[in-house]
Amino acid sequence: MEQLLQHLLNGLLLGATYSLLGIGLTLVFGLMNVVNFAHGEFYTLGAYAVFAALVGASVSFFVAIPLAIAVGAALGALCERVLLRPLRDESIDTVMLVMIGLWIAMQNAELLGWGGVAKSVGTPFSTQPVVLGHVSVSPLRIFVFVVSAAFIVGAHLLLARTKLGRAMRATFQDRETAALMGVSIERIHTITFAFGAGLAAAAGALLGPVFLLYPSMGDLASLKAFSVVILGGLGNFAGAALGGIVLGVAEELGAGYVSSGYRDAVGFVIIVAVLLLRPSGLFARAERVG
Amino acid sequence: MNRVITSMALLVLGLVTALPALAQTGEPIKIGVIQPLSGPVAASGNYVRMGTEIARDWINARGGVLGRQVQLLIEDNKSDPKEAATAAEKLIVRDKVPVIMGAWGSSMTLAAMPKLEEYGVPMVVETSSAASITKRGNPWVFRISPPSEMEALGLEKYLKDFGIKQADFLAVNTDWGRGAATAFGDLLKRSGAAVGATEFMDQAATDMNAQITKIKAGTSDTLFLTTGVEQITLVLKQAQEQRLARKVITTGGSSSPSQLIKQAGPAAEGTYHILFFTPWFPEAMPDGKLAKTFVDEWNKRGHPFEGLTEGFRGHDGIMTAADAIKLAGKPDPKAVRDALWKVNIMGVNGPIRFEKDGPAGKESGQSKPSIFIVQIRDGKIALPTFAAKK
Amino acid sequence: MAAPVTAMLEVREVAVRFGGVSALGGVSFAVAPGTVTSLIGPNGAGKTTAFNVITGFQRPSAGRVSHEGVAITGWRPHRIAERGVVRTFQKTSVFPGLTVMDNVLTGLHLRGRVGVAAVLLARRRVRDEEQRLRQEAERVIEFVGLGRRRDELASVLSYGDQRLLELAVALGAQPRLLLLDEPASGMTASEKLAVAALIQRIRQQGVTVFLVEHDMRLVMQISDCVLVLNYGRLIANGSADEVQRNPDVIRAYLGAGARVDA
C-alpha cells in the first residue's frame, strides 16, 4: 500500500511535466499540421538557458525560469518565420524532415556550445524531502508540479478566454474560414509555434534542475511528448493534459510492478492500443468520421 | 542559393588546406584511438581522449618511440557500435595504424573486433568490461580494464567488512550493467549473502523513482549501482528524496566521486565506490610517483578533476601500445601483437601484464588491474575505515 | 410497387440515421436493366446517401440492397465494384497526379489479373496483359472524346474534361450498372449536351445508368424513369411526364425554394 501510494505520487509528479511537454506539441500539430521533431530541443534550450542565467548572469532561480521561456519562445518564433513559413504548401513529410534537420542541428550546436559533460543546476530549495505519512517528496518537485499545473491552466485559459485563443481555435477548426473571418493565419502560426516552443522551454527550465543537463536530454523529452500527444489525440489540448498524467502513472506502475526494463514500453503499448481501439485518442468524444 | 554554395565551397577549401598542418615532420608512428566523442557517453570518451594526449606528449617529450614521434589518430564512434566498426576499418585501412586503442563501451568494442581479426591489427581495450570480449577467441584483443567478474573478485576481500546480508542491484540496461549485476550477484551468493531485487534502467532514463520505490519496498541492506556518473547522480538524489536507507556501492570505476559530490551533494554522502584509480591520494597507487605526476599534469592542462578516473585509462592504454611498438622494434601490426604479450610496464593503475584468456590457441590478452574502494565522507573522498587499516 | 423479377438494382426499406438525424427513412425502389433512371430531389433529400449505401460507402441502419438478385448490403465498395456496380462522385474525383492514360488504366484495374508472383516470374504474361489493357484504355479514352489529352496530367485538364475523365475511369471498371452523381453539374450548356449524348451511348452499350442530377432539362431528356426523394422519403416514381405532373413533387420543389423548370 505504502509502495503503491509512493508510485502514484511519483507518477503524478512526473506526469504533470509530461503534460506540459505534450500540450506544446499537440498545439503545434493541431494548428499547423507540423510534426515537430525539434520539440525536445526547445526543452534542452530552456534547461541550458536557466543554467546560463544562473551561472553567467547570476540572477535568481525564479527570474531565470521566465527568462528561459522567453528565449525558447523567441527562438521558436524565429524558426517558424525562417523555416516553416516558406514551406507552408509543402507536404507534411517534407516539413517533418526539416524539423528532423533542425533537431540534429540544434542538438549538435548545443553539444558544441556546452560540451558533452552533464551539468547540474542548483536551486534555492532544500534537498531534504517533505514527508507526508508514508510517502516522501522533495520540495523542488512540489514546486515543479505546482508551476507545471499553473502553466497548463494558464495555457488553457489563454485558449479558452482570450481573443487570441479564439483566433487560434478558429484556425484549428477551419483554416480557410478563419482566414475569411479576418484572422491572420501567418501571425497565428508564428504565435502558436512560439507558444509551443515556450512551453517546451518551460518544461526544460523546470526539469533541468530536477535532473541533469546534457545536450541529448531533449530526445527523451520528445519521446514522452509524442506519447502524450498520441494518447490524448492529435491536436487535443485537454487530452494531452490528461494523457501526460496517465502516461506518468502507467510508466511508474509498469516499472514498479512489471519490469523496469520495459518501463518505456508501457508508453508504446498504450499508444498502440489507443491507436487500434480509439484512434482519435483516449479522451476524444465520439465523433462522426466524415 | 549561390551564396550558400560559395560559402560551402570556401568552408570546404579552408578545411582541406588545414589538413596538412596536422601532419608532422618525419615519419610519425601512428596509434589509432576510437572513443565515444559524441552521443550519450561522450563525456567519458573525451576524458579518455585527454588521457591519451597526455601519454602522447610525454612519450614524444622523451624522444618518441624508436626515435620517431607518436601521432594519435582519434576517431569518434558516436557511442554507436556500427560507427565503432567503421572507425576501426578506417584507421586500419586508410591510416594503416599498427595498433588501436578503444573503444570504451563493450558493444562498441565487440563490434570493432571482427575488423581486427579481418585485417590482423591488435587493439588495446581500455574500458570495456563484458566478459565475452576476451572469451571469444580473438587473438588481437588485449584488455587492461577488468571484466565485471574480476572487479567482483576484487571486492571479495572486503565483503566481511561491508557486512552485506542482502543486496539489490540497479544497473543500466546494457551489456555492462547486466554483466555487473550477474557478476556481483554470483559473488554475493557464493559468499552466503542473498540477492534481492535486480532492476534496470534505460541508458537515457532520468527518472528512476519507480525502481527506487520498488527497491525500498524490499528488505535489503545494500544497493549495488552500475551506470554512468550522470545516472548515479540522479539515482542518489532520487533515493534521498524517497529516504532509501541503503549502503550504496557503485561499480565499474567510472562513477567519478568528485563529480558526485559536486552534483549530488549530500545525497552522495556515505556511498562507496569501486575505482581503478584514486586521484585524491595518488600516493596510495602502486606507482605513487607516476600517479602524482599524472594528476599534476591533468590539472595543469585545466582538465576537469572528475575526469581523472576515466582519463588515466587513456594514458595506460597508449603507454601499453607504445611499449609494444618499442618491443616489436617496428610499427608492424603482427610484430606489435606478438610484442604485446611481452609488455610489462607500470601504468597509473598499476602493473600491466597480459595473461592468456579465452579458447586455447586463439587467446586474448587480459591484464589484471588493481582495484580500490573509496567512500564519500563529510563531503570528501576518503578511504573506507576498514580499507585504511589493511 | 412490386419490383421486376430481373431488377438490375433493388433497394428495399433502406434507412440511414446519423446520430438522431434520419438521412434516409425506409426507401424502396428498383432500377430496371437497360434503362436510364434518374434520382432527383431538393438538396439534402438523401440522394448521395442513397448512392453511398448502394455502392458500399455507407452502411445502412436498416434495409437491404441487391444487385441482379444478389444481396450486396454491407459489402465493401471494391467488392461491389467487382460485381459491376461502379459510381462517380459529386465532387470531381480523378487521380490528379496521373496522366489521362494512367487514370483510365487504373480504372481498368479489375480487368487485369497479374499478381506479385507473376510480376516476379511470368514477365511475358505481364507484358501481354499490359498491352491488352492499354488497348482497352485507348478505346475508353476515345469513347469519351479525350483522345488528344491522353498524355496530359489530370490536374491540368479543364473542369469539363476532368468530368469526362471521371466517366472514363468509371467505364474502365466495366460497369453493368453505372451510378453517376451529378455528372453535368457546373458544365456549360454545350458540355451538358455532350454528356447527355454520352450517357445515351453508354446505355446503348448495354450499361444500365442510374444518375443523380439537378438539371431537370437533362433529366427529362434522357431518363426512362425518374425517382423523387424528399426528406429521405421516396415521394414519386414514374416516367418523366408523370413525375412532372405529380403535385407532391411540385410542392416539394416549391417548398424547398426551387422550380421544376422542365
Add this chain to the structure above:
Amino acid sequence: MRRLGLGALLAVCATAPLWVWNPYHLHTLIMAGIFAVLALSLNLLLGYTGQLSLGHAAFFGIGAYATGLLTVKLEWSPWIGLLAATALPALAGWVIGRLALKLRGAYFVLLTISFAGVISLVSVNWMDLTNGPLGLPGVPPVELAVPGLPALSLRTKGAYYYLVLATVVASYLFCLALIRSRIGRALVALRENETLAVSVGIDGTHYLVLAAVISAGMAGLGGGLYAHYTRFVSPEVFLFSYTVTMVIMVVAGGKGTLTGPIVGAVIFTVLPEALRELTSWQWQMLLYGILLIAVLFFMPRGIVPTLEARWRRP
C-alpha cells in the same frame, strides 16, 4: 542514350572493386548499397502508397536478428538466414498492415514508431532469445557453394560488394516491374485518391497490406545483409536514427521515383564519411543537419526530380 548511360553506370558499379583500391571506400559503397535496398523498401510505402513508416528500423532489425539467431544459435546456412531475414519481417509487415488498416497519415506514423519502440525494448530485455544488450557476436560470413566447386566464402569486401550490388539491382528491377504493373497503379491510386480507387474495384486493404509486406521484407533483407557484413547484431539495429536515415534518403533523393532513393542512399552514406574526413567530429552532425534542411529547402521534391526537371527545361 538512356540505355547507354544505364549500361555505363552498371559497368562502373560492376567493376568498382577493381579500381576502388581502398577497402574503406569499398566499405562505404557496401553500406550505400545496403541503405539503397532499405531506401527502396521505404519508398514503396512512402513514395507509392503515401504512408510514412517511421518504424522501418524495426523491420531492418528483425531481419538482422532473424538471420543472426538462426546462423549463430542454430548454425543454419546464411542463405536460409537471409531467407528468414526476408520472411519474418514480411510477416511483421503483414501484422502491422492488418492492424493499421484504418489508420492514415500521422496516425500510421505514430503506430509504426511505437511498434519499433516495443520491438527495440524486447530486443534489449528478452535476454534468453536475443542476448540482450550484449548482442549476437560471430554471425558467420555468407558462403557461395556451387556443387562440384569448393565453397567460396564471401568474407572479402569485394565479394560481399557483389552480393550487395546484386541485391540492389534485383530490388530495383523488382520495384520497377511492380510499379509498372497494375499493382503499382493500384498503390499509386490509393495514394492519389483512395475513395475513387476503391470505387473502381481496388481492394485498398489488400494493396496496403501487400505494400507493407513487400516493403518490410525488403527492409529485412537489408538487415540480413547488414548482419552478415558486420558479423555482429546488437539492439542498436533498432535505433530510430536508422529510420531517420532511410527517410532522409528517400525524401531528399526523391520519393515516388525509383532512382531517387538509390541516389539518396549513396549521397547520404558518402556525405557523413566525407564530412568525417573534412571536419572535426563536433561539426559533422551540425553540418549534416544544416545540409538536410538546405536540400529540402531548395529541392523539396527531392534531388532526382528537381535535377530531371532542370535537365529537361533548357
